[in-house]
Amino acid sequence: MLLRHLRYLLAVADNGGFTRAAEALHVSQPTLSQQIRQLEETLGVILFDRTSRTVKPTDAGEAYIECARRVLVELEAGKRALHDVKDLSRGSLRLAMTPTFMAYLVGPLVSQYVARYPNIHLEIFEMSMDDIETGLADDSLDIAIAFDQVRNAEIESIPAFTENLGLMVGRAHPLYESREALTREQVAQLQFALLTADFVTRTSIDEYFAQTRITPKVAIEVNSVNTLLEVISHTAMATILPEAIASGERTLRKIALKGDVPSRGAALLRRKNNYHSAAALAFVELVLTTHSL
Secondary structure, three states: OOHHHHHHHHHHHHHOOHHHHHHHHOOOHHHHHHHHHHHHHHHOOOOEEOOOOOOEEOHHHHHHHHHHHHHHHHHHHHHHHHHOOOOOOOEEEEEEEOHHHHHHOHHHHHHHHHHHOOOEEEEEEEOOHHHHHHHHHOOOOOEEEEEOOOOOOOEEEEEEEEEEEEEEEEOOOOOOOOOOOEOHHHHHOOEEEEEOOOOHHHHHHHHHHHHOOOOOEEEEEEOOHHHHHHHHHHOOOEEEEEHHHHHHOOOEEEEOEOOOOOEEEEEEEEEOOOOOOHHHHHHHHHHHHHOOO
16 A cells, blocks of 8 residues: 555545546546555555445445545654754744734734744634634644634644734724723613624623623624724724733724623644644744743
């Protein structure tokens, strides 16, 4: 059995058939079919059901495909280990953040990292929590900054810092110049523009409203942090976002709240039991030394 067999196997599974898989691999379909038959003969099992219009893995095929994926992930990690340079004179880092962290954290962190390690090639991705967990699990990402509610057992969560959420308004809002903390009743009277429900940040906001028994007047929902900031800057709407965003945006003003403010844990995420490059370890150290819980 060769690595080529495993790659061909995954191509057929991921493309749902031999024709599309052959096109993706840039090989002829007869060659691909022959390679899969060789693999089946070696293993002594049928990996694909070829009787239907679409090629589907058999039960044995499903089990073996999952093992093949893990093998190729480990081999890619090993390949990176061979090229890793401990003195950080070269290397690469694939970094992801969820949108709200990207809005205020990526600039300062990357600035410090590049200043310390100018020869490290950075790839930076803005992703949802689900996509981050998938990327870490399949080894297409090295490290991420996200929330500490990890659902994938393959992902390690390293507590990094606590992030406070704050109520903020733009210059067009009548409370922009206010210095008084708002009561629960006053918050309930505000018109809100918030992130949509698919953001983990919105989950924290909704939990805050539930705990304080506030039924918010949500007039606008937005699926982009940058767009939400534009909306707040030009309307008499309030929003709730990480406090650090308000401190970095001169057009926004954080309004104090009476009682506890909503908060959540921020974490560094990486794949468990995986090779972690010197570049990734240096990034973890940077975050943990500049942002303490």
